[in-house]
């Protein structure tokens with residue numbers, strides 16, 4: 001690891017609590033992600049992974065605790081002050097979250113039009129590159145309603161990488177994709193990290209992807225990270241929850257362990 | 261005797277309902293301020309505004325045309341009939357003109373457009389909220405208020421007065437058709453209208469619709485952004501918009517009329 005331990009973490013969550021109504025989702029969550037690493041968040045369905053991710057760019061605000069990006073506390077920043085943070089931090093939504101009213105091309109062009117002053121040709125060039133990177137060069141003029149779930153996700157990813165962000169938050173990037181495209185996305189995430197030193201946070205159920213791309217892994221359960229460590233450490237972990245998860249018998253056995 | 265627990269539950273329900281209402285009102289005011297501010301920031305959404313004016317204004321032409329035509333027809337029919345009883349048939353033009361220009365044109369147009377456009381806005385933005393598209397806008401470092409609310413607010417606020425002017429004209433022409441049937445000449449009909457409907461009347465009718473349009477758009481957007489709970493939530497939000505927008509139009513009409521009568 002080239003990162004020094006005393007480096008300021010790219011993303012730091014400190015004692016973050018978040019509840020929706022009476023339902024507590026995050027409870028004293030602590031997390032530090034180093035600059036340039038790929039951090040995978042594992043966890044059962046409904047364990048709050050997406051909620052956790054949405055704190056990292058200020059889409060959700062913690063009820064208590066702090067979120068720091070490159071050492072800057074964003075917990076109480078106004079929406080307009082968050083713009084700079086968000087410009088350099090792309091987010092792939094679990095659902096893709098494409099704009100229904102815009103074509104695939106316009107969707108990918110959206111952040112470019114918003115933040116960069118590109119000529120028409122440059123814009124088209126850039127959009128084409130991004131779509132090619134996710135294997136969708138031929139779908140430029142389709143509308144989102146004409147795409148399959150996996151294609152939507154890939155267009156979403158193209159939209160995320162369009163601005164060449166420093167940090168990318170991926171919410172289940174390979175769910176709903178065929179193995180070939182899963183591998184392509186895995187490679188893309190890896191190459192972004194290697195070529196551009198992108199800090200990546202990947203929420204996923206896909207263990208194969210997780211081991212292929214992650215530097216470190218955290219396991220989220222009951223609103224906090226029950227275990228966190230490098231891929232090797234997690235593989236050799238004796239923590240029962242981690243072992244159960246990595247064996248692949250996910251949620252059901254997690255609950256069994258809890259009750260036993 | 262009602263058991264105390266039941267009373268408590270009721271009190272609690274009333275209390276939380278009141279709090280909810282207050283919160284919504286607060287959110288509404290906050291949204292208005294933010295929308296206003298977003299107009300002066302970088303990236304004014306010119307294109308989106310034009311698209312919205314097209315969808316709000318141009319696509320409402322037919323519904324406004326039909327509404328005002330039949331309003332004019334019915335109004336004239338009733339007026340001719342009633343006035344004939346008093347031997348005051350020649351005043352048909354005056355009455356029809358005044359009724360349409362002062363109230364029927366502005367309010368009916370606002371109600372029709374409020375239903376059509378308000379529901380459309382809430383359904384569209386509400387769906388964007390529940391499918392995380394609004395979050396996606398935020399995540400890309402853009403402002404959903406500037407991108408979504410501002411263009412719709414401007415489009416409805418600017419289109420409604422124009423649609424009202426159109427409704428006034430069509431309504432009066434509708435009245436003319438009936439007047440002609442009852443032996444009132446075209447020349448006389450317009451003469452009575454122009455001698456009784458003043459420019460002030462016309463202006464005060466149209467001026468109100470700026471407020472109506474603004475109210476409709478802001479109610480619709482505010483409800484939309486508060487949408488929770490998937491597609492069912494979108495349905496609820498849409499219903500709420502139609503109800504609140506119509507009621508706000510009628511209530512604000514009363515107060516605006518009062519104010520305009522004193523200052524004009």
Ligand SMILES: Nc1ncnc2c1ncn2[C@@H]1O[C@H](COP(=O)(O)OP(=O)(O)OP(=O)(O)O)[C@@H](O)[C@H]1O
Nearest residue numbers: 020023025043044045046047048049050051052094
């Ligand atoms: N906006 C919200 N309002 C109310 N409750 C919410 C909201 N967002 C999330 N929750 C609740 O928080 C919990 C965690 O949700 P989250 O979407 O983070 O799960 P997840 O770990 O991403 O699950 P999955 O793997 O299925 O995507 C869920 O139980 C959900 O009910």
Ligand SMILES: [Mg+2]
Nearest residue numbers: 049050094171
């Ligand atoms: Mg999720």
